[in-house]
Amino acid sequence: xxxxxxxxxxxxxxxxxxxxxxxxxxxxxxxxxxxxxxxxxxxxxxxxxxxxxxxxxxxxxxxxxxxxxxxxxxxxxxxxxxxxxxxxxxxxxxxxxxxxxxxxxxxxxxxxxxxxxxxxxxxxxxxxxxxxxxxxxxxxxxxxxxxxxxxxxxxxxxxxxxxxxxxxxxxxxxxxxxxxxxxxxxxxxxxxxxxxxxxxxxxxxxxxxxxxxxxxxxxxxxxxxxxxxxxxxxxxxxxxxxxxxxxxxxxxxxxxxxxxxxxxxxxxxxxxxxxxxxxxxxxxxxxxxxxxxxxxxxxxxxxxxxxxxxxxxxxxxxxxxxxxxxxxxxxxxxxxxxxxxxxxxxxxxxxxxxxxxxxxxxxxxxxxxxxxxxxxxxxxxxxxxxxxxxxxxxxxxxxxxxxxxxxxxxxxxxxxxxxxxxxxxxxxxxxxxxxxxxxxxxxxxxxxxxxxxxxxxxxxxxxxxxxxxxxxxxxxxxxxxxxxxxxxxxxxxxxxxxxxxxxxxxxxxxxxxxxxxxxxxxxxxxxxxxxxxxxxxxxxxxxxxxxxxxxxxxxxxxxxxxxxxxxxxxxxxxxxxxxxxxxxxxxxxxxxxxxxxxxxxxxxxxxxxxxxxxxxxxxxxxxxxxxxxxxxxxxxxxxxxxxxxxxxxxxxxxxxxxxxxxxxxxxxxxxxxxxxxxxxxxxxxxxxxxxxxxxxxxxxxxxxxxxxxxxxxxxxxxxxxxxxxxxxxxxxxx
Numbered sequence: 016x017x018x019x020x021x022x023x024x025x026x027x028x029x030x031x032x033x034x035x036x037x038x039x040x041x042x043x044x045x046x047x048x049x050x051x052x053x054x055x056x057x058x059x060x061x062x063x064x065x066x067x068x069x070x071x072x073x074x075x076x077x078x079x080x081x082x083x084x085x086x087x088x089x090x091x092x093x094x095x096x097x098x099x100x101x102x103x104x105x106x107x108x109x110x111x112x113x114x115x116x117x118x119x120x121x122x123x124x125x126x127x128x129x130x131x132x133x134x135x136x137x138x139x140x141x142x143x144x145x146x147x148x149x150x151x152x153x154x155x156x157x158x159x160x161x162x163x164x165x166x167x168x169x170x171x172x173x174x175x176x177x178x179x180x181x182x183x184x185x186x187x188x189x190x191x192x193x194x195x196x197x198x199x200x201x202x203x204x205x206x207x208x209x210x211x212x213x214x215x216x217x218x219x220x221x222x223x224x225x226x227x228x229x230x231x232x233x234x235x236x237x238x239x240x241x242x243x244x245x246x247x248x249x250x251x252x253x254x255x256x257x258x259x260x261x262x263x264x265x266x267x268x269x270x271x272x273x274x275x276x277x278x279x280x281x282x283x284x285x286x287x288x289x290x291x292x293x294x295x296x297x298x299x300x301x302x303x304x305x306x307x308x309x310x311x312x313x314x315x316x317x318x319x320x321x322x323x324x325x326x327x328x329x330x331x332x333x334x335x336x337x338x339x340x341x342x343x344x345x346x347x348x349x350x351x352x353x354x355x356x357x358x359x360x361x362x363x364x365x366x367x368x369x370x371x372x373x374x375x376x377x378x379x380x381x382x383x384x385x386x387x388x389x390x391x392x393x394x395x396x397x398x399x400x401x402x403x404x405x406x407x408x409x410x411x412x413x414x415x416x417x418x419x420x421x422x423x424x425x426x427x428x429x430x431x432x433x434x435x436x437x438x439x440x441x442x443x444x445x446x447x448x449x450x451x452x453x454x455x456x457x458x459x460x461x462x463x464x465x466x467x468x469x470x471x472x473x474x475x476x477x478x479x480x481x482x483x484x485x486x487x488x489x490x491x492x493x494x495x496x497x498x499x500x501x502x503x504x505x506x507x508x509x510x511x512x513x514x515x516x517x518x519x520x521x522x523x524x525x526x527x528x529x530x531x532x533x534x535x536x537x538x539x540x541x542x543x544x545x546x547x548x549x550x551x552x553x554x555x556x557x558x559x560x561x562x563x564x565x566x567x568x569x570x571x572x573x574x575x576x577x578x579x580x581x582x583x584x585x586x587x588x589x590x591x592x593x594x595x596x597x598x599x600x601x602x603x604x605x606x607x608x609x610x611x612x613x614x615x616x617x618x619x620x621x622x623x624x625x626x627x628x629x630x631x632x633x634x635x636x637x638x639x640x641x642x643x644x645x646x647x648x649x650x651x652x653x654x655x656x657x658x659x660x661x662x663x664x665x666x667x668x669x670x671x672x673x674x675x676x677x678x679x680x681x682x683x684x685x686x687x688x689x690x691x692x693x694x695x696x697x698x699x700x701x702x703x704x705x706x707x708x709x710x711x712x713x714x715x716x717x718x719x720x721x722x723x724x725x726x727x728x729x730x731x732x733x734x735x736x737x738x739x740x741x742x743x744x745x746x747x748x749x
Contacts, residue, residue: 024051030383037377045315045363045371052281052319053288053378056547062513063545064384066523069530070540076502077539082293084125084206084276086541087198088503090567094457095200096464097131100139100193100507100563102546106249107190111157115190116165117251120323122194123171124277127260128326130204130267131196134442135455136166138176138192139468139507139561143185145423145746151180152747154188162192163434168253169260173435174443175453176468180423183472186551191507191544193563195466197457204267206276208290208298208329208355213273215287215298215353216335218342219259220324221308222283225249227319255324255347262345263326269341271334273355278325284318284378286327288361291375298375299362300353314370318363329355389523390516398477401610403596412649412677412728415605417738419646419678420653422604426742427657449658450576451493451642454568463568465499471645472557474613477598479521481613483528483560485682488621489644490564491536495625496640496685498574498632499566504533506543506562511555513547521558529560535618536625538564575632577641578658583691584638584714586663587698589624590684591707592648594675600645601678616682620706624683627704631687636697639688649677649728651686653719657736662716667723676723688714 021031024047034042034050042050056062072080078095079087085099103118119136126133140158143151155178166173171194208215266272274294276286283305291298302317312320328349330338335351342349356362361378363371374381409415419425432447444463445454452467469490475482491501506529511518533540543563549556568574579586596602597611631637639659643651648667656663667676689697691713701708719735721728 021047024048025055026051030054033383037381038373043371045318046373048315048319049284049371049373049378052284054382058281058285059382060545061382062385062387062547065386066526069526071530071534072539074537074539077541078200079541080539081542084128086503086505087129087203088541088565090462090464092460093200095198096565097126097129097196097198098194098505098563098565099125099542100191100505100561101125101544102507102509103190103192104187104509104546104549107158108154108186108188111154112161113250115158115161117249117323118190118192119162119165120251120253120256121277121279122192123169123256124279124326126194126196127263128204128206128275128277129198130202131198132264133171133194133196134440135195135453135466136171136173136192137466137468137563138162138173139470140176140178141184141189141559142180144182145180148185151185156747158188158190159431159434165251165253167436169257170439172437172439172443174437174455175447175466178428178431179472181472181557183557187549187556189509189549189556189559191561193468193505195565202267204272204275206290207274207294208296209273209294211296211355211357213329213332213355214335214351215300215355216328216330216338216349217305217352218326218328218349219347220252220255220322221306222317222320222325223308223322224312224316224320225322227316227321249321249323251323258345258347259324259326262342262347266338266341271330271338273329273331275326275328278327280321282319282321283327288375288378290327290329291361292379297356297358297360297362298353299356301364301366302352303366304350304352306348306350314363314365387513387519388516389520391520392517398610399612403611406606408672408674409605412673412726413730416649416653416728416730417735419600419604419650420735421738421742422600423743423746424600425646425650427740429740430743430747444571445497445574445576451496452499454497454574456571461570463571465494465497465566465568467493468561468563469493470559470561472559473598473603473609475525475558475560477611478613479524479558480528481616483525484532484616484618485613486560486562487529487532487536487538488616488618488682489642490562491538492625492642492685494564494566495629496575496642498629499568500629501536501538501564501566504538504540504562504564506540506560507546508543509546509549509556509559509561511550518555525558525560532618536622573633573635575637575640577639577655579639579655579661579663579688579714580659581638581690582715584688585691585694586665586711586713587687587689588684588709588711589628589687589706591681592669592671592676593679593681594671595679595681596675599647599678599680601647601674614680614682621683623704624685624706627701627706628685628687631697631700636689636693636700637687638690641686643684643686644680647678647680649721652721653735655686656719656732657739660732661714662718662732663712663714664716665712665721667721673723673726677721677728
């Protein structure tokens with residue numbers, strides 16, 4: 016082996032010496048490749064493990080927390096929800112269609128490998144400026160097509176998500192995909208290789224050369240040569256995935272499965288060593304038996320290939336033929352390639368020749384863990400101390416509102432979700448765009464679940480701790496607005512290079528803020544994904560810790576959407592308006608400033624507001640509910656008017672400047688509509704709750720009229736809808 020070859024594979028000199036100590040010798044080429052992928056940040060979390068320990072991970076409903084393929088949460092009646100979110104950022108920046116498509120395929124396998132039937136997908140996407148950048152339009156178009164192509168073909172609805180646009184994502188888009196599945200608790204499967212003598216089987220697609228060193232590629236910054244890494248992007252086959260899904264679920268029902276794991280990042284290497292490591296066993300396998308679709312593949316290529324739609328399965332000894340028969344009925348191969356051993360080693364043979372022999376735990380538990388230096392970035396002091404009081408007030412707030420409604424980050428995402436089949440499977444009760452969270456039915460019961468993904472990266476950039484808190488709080492608030500009790504979190508933590516102290520400080524602070532919010536709001540973290548090295552030519556993306564959250568609805572007859580519906584309904588604001596313009600979209604879009612501090616957040620008040628709106632929805636007192644997020648109160652009111660095709664008359668007579676009242680993004684605020692004949696009942700409930708509230712006006716007419724002290728917003732709902740719904744289609748067709 017040539018001197019320093021390990022550096023080309025992403026290993027440091029110290030890490031290479033550590034490998035020599037663990038093996039008692041120098042590694043051969045295959046072993047070095049296995050270590051390079053398993054010790055990459057993408058697989059090992061060597062830069063993030065100490066920080067992730069801050070997350071609360073247990074609770075009365077948590078069946079499975081971090082450490083398995085996906086998290087599992089009890090929803091009663093012997094049923095559970097299995098869910099997880101993952102990133103596929105770097106592949107999508109190089110090849111947007113396949114990068115996004117295989118991101119969908121990978122997260123779906125993580126869910127059904129637990130024995131759950133996937134019922135929904137969500138995505139969280141970030142791109143550069145849609146208006147100014149042809150490349151961002153290309154990536155956006157390709158990613159959406161990839162998600163739609165794979166999800167639609169496999170028959171899993173994409174029911175929700177979020178899309179943001181900001182220059183920091185110009186060269187490094189973010190593609191995070193969440194999958195949600197349902198399972199009877201008795202059918203839960205895990206990824207362990209237990210029981211010496213039990214057969215180890217490769218099932219699903221044949222192995223090719225696509226995706227080799229994909230995990231290493233995901234653990235380095237993008238640069239001018241990244242386009243040369245195109246072979247590292249896998250190619251997906253959703254029709255094969257559908258067959259694999261059905262075959263695996265049928266197999267799990269037999270009770271013969273000891274363990275099952277997706278061959279995701281690092282392929283056969285990661286699935287085999289992780290399953291053995293969890294069980295404290297070893298695996299001896301002959302890769303000459305691995306079905307291949309290309310000729311003359313080397314052991315190195317077979318062990319590191321990330322070809323899609325493949326699983327590694329350990330079943331009970333003596334059931335090999337029955338397992339083969341199940342997969343054959345679905346037109347798939349199931350081949351015994353090895354056996355579980357009791358020696359703790361991952362032994363890889365090619366026929367009789369041993370090509371790699373490594374302690375399984377050396378690839379997993381023995382990976383070095385780094386305590387990186389954290390340093391507060393210099394930009395924060397100037398940005399946070401910016402004097403927002405000196406900003407001029409606008410002459411025409413109606414025009415400002417229209418400008419915000421046509422900003423791609425706020426504008427309707429119908430262009431996106433109309434490409435998705437979000438009704439397939441007949442579980443979707445409330446689909447994308449209709450409410451603050453998507454709602455799915457639990458067939459055979461009155462229950463449902465609500466799901467969402469959320470993060471405001473501008474907040475995290477300007478105050479990582481507070482931004483992390485708000486990401487969790489907004490996700491929970493969105494669920495509450497739909498009528499769901501928030502249960503648990505999966506997260507996708509997208510940051511720059513952790514070896515830079517300023518980036519690592521952002522990461523630590525954001526996780527600390529998220530952890531605090533999860534504790535107060537009683538939403539433990541069941542797992543997720545860390546995606547570092549989201550940088551191009553040394554410039555990092557805005558820190559983006561995406562929160563995926565699920566909530567439980569006891570009665571699907573008591574859910575809520577954001578649309579105003581009835582003439583005469585009374586509009587009420589839960590929460591308080593404050594003079595907070597820092598980090599707002601208004602400040603960014605109208606004034607070209609990304610400065611100030613994000614809004615303050617009182618987590619106890621947040622919890623109280625959420626629980627109060629939940630009770631009001633359960634009691635049938637709410638005809639519409641919508642949280643105040645990007646764009647503030649004015650945008651929230653406009654969106655409810657647009658969704659319902661009806662106007663509203665609103666009075667804001669508080670002693671705050673107009674820009675803050677209309678567009679400030681103060682937290683813990685929800686607007687609701689309540690029937691006129693039940694308004695006294697609603698107000699009495701609010702008085703008893705201790706939640707601050709204010710009657711704003713009433714629903715009706717064809718205009719949104721907001722009247723303040725010396726100013727007025729007056730817009731036809733049809734005019735707002737045209738700007739809101741037409742913004743993205745207009746840009747994409749230009």
